[in-house]
Amino acid sequence: MLKKKKILLCATGGIAVYKSAELLRELFKRGADIRVAMTKNACKFVAPLTFETLSGHPVSTDLFALTEQAEIPHIALASWPDLIVVVPATANIIGKAAAGIADDLVSTIILATKKPVLFCPAMNVNMYENAAVQKNLAGLASMGYLVMAPGYGQLACRTEGKGRLPEPIDIAEEIEYLLAGKDLRDEHILVTAGPTQEPLDPVRFISNYSSGKMGYALAMAARRRGAMVTLVSGPVALALPPGVQFIPVKTALQMREAVLKNLKGATVVIKAAAVADYRPAVCEKSKIKKSDGEMMLPLERNPDIISEIARKKGKRTIVGFSMESDHLIEYARKKLFDKGMDLIVANDITEAGAGFGGDTNIVRILDRDGGIEELPLLSKLEVADVILDRVKKMREK
Numbered sequence: 001m002l003k004k005k006k007i008l009l010c011a012t013g014g015i016a017v018y019k020s021a022e023l024l025r026e027l028f029k030r031g032a033d034i035r036v037a038m039t040k041n042a043c044k045f046v047a048p049l050t051f052e053t054l055s056g057h058p059v060s061t062d063l064f065a066l067t068e069q070a071e072i073p074h075i076a077l078a079s080w081p082d083l084i085v086v087v088p089a090t091a092n093i094i095g096k097a098a099a100g101i102a103d104d105l106v107s108t109i110i111l112a113t114k115k116p117v118l119f120c121p122a123m124n125v126n127m128y129e130n131a132a133v134q135k136n137l138a139g140l141a142s143m144g145y146l147v148m149a150p151g152y153g154q155l156a157c158r159t160e161g162k163g164r165l166p167e168p169i170d171i172a173e174e175i176e177y178l179l180a181g182k183d184l185r186d187e188h189i190l191v192t193a194g195p196t197q198e199p200l201d202p203v204r205f206i207s208n209y210s211s212g213k214m215g216y217a218l219a220m221a222a223r224r225r226g227a228m229v230t231l232v233s234g235p236v237a238l239a240l241p242p243g244v245q246f247i248p249v250k251t252a253l254q255m256r257e258a259v260l261k262n263l264k265g266a267t268v269v270i271k272a273a274a275v276a277d278y279r280p281a282v283c284e285k286s287k288i289k290k291s292d293g294e295m296m297l298p299l300e301r302n303p304d305i306i307s308e309i310a311r312k313k314g315k316r317t318i319v320g321f322s323m324e325s326d327h328l329i330e331y332a333r334k335k336l337f338d339k340g341m342d343l344i345v346a347n348d349i350t351e352a353g354a355g356f357g358g359d360t361n362i363v364r365i366l367d368r369d370g371g372i373e374e375l376p377l378l379s380k381l382e383v384a385d386v387i388l389d390r391v392k393k394m395r396e397k
């Protein structure tokens, strides 16, 4: 989703610079055009050739090397990108930028740019906690620079504490967030995701194969576009999208309670969760022991959450999902009206590339006017953006 975005990666001299190479790959994978500038000390940890190979462009290292074969003149690097990311940002570059010192290529670019600059500090915990470094970080923030908090954990100097470079994937997500248009900034979007688990005893439950990927993609895309996001999620094995209010639940009844409790401020509700329609009528306190004969398991209906919120809809926009193995359009249209939704996103689980588990989906979006938008095979994040485009259009009416 960083297609056509120009990013200048400035690497400074900390051991975490090897992770900047990983970040470069992640940004490249997302379609960004990347150039790299390195300090002399950064080059001691990782050779410029690594970054040249990964970015496909010469790396700039020297402010005065006019003969360097860069396609963009050194100082023009300050105005070329959409965003500059300083990764890792050492205490030294943080101090220099905070004080307005420009004594090498990277510090000069930072001083010469009017583009957003994101610092990703990484250093020894004592250095990070040092009063001068903290004062400099606060100074950077007060001047409008962006600073990503370092993580806690094992540091290269064999100590433990705050000072780890955030994971490259998290830095990439922060960059996506910073560069995305904020066209949903007036919306509060409540998303449900994942399966529900309906227990029958302390060790067993009824559930389904939902991975939560579609709902998490919706939450992530909505947050990137500036919406306030509340994510109510059943149990999944996914990383939590940053910047969202997260409410974990297990059962359909818990999901209902969480949705109703958080409905008040929501302007849009997107129900991507695969809620179990039935739950065991009784959840035994002790583990059920096997016996020789057959076993009957009485089931009770779970409440239909989306129908319930549609009844108290107000000015909200309500989007549901429909996963079918046959009669896709017919069943989806029936649900759209029966459940009182504004839009329904239908997918056929028998189609390769669609449905549970994978990173892609093939969907049709049905509206109440009889419209059917057929989308090709797309990543779930791309599908999420198309759904949000439709939601935005409806909100504007």
Ligand code: C5P
Residues within 6 Å of the ligand: 192, 252, 271, 272, 273, 274, 275, 276, 277, 302, 303, 304, 305, 306, 307, 319, 320, 321, 322, 323, 335
């Ligand atoms: O009827 P079906 O389960 O196929 O409907 C799917 C849509 O209804 C999804 O948006 C799902 O999140 C929602 N749903 C719900 N509560 C249920 C069952 C489904 O909100 N108990």
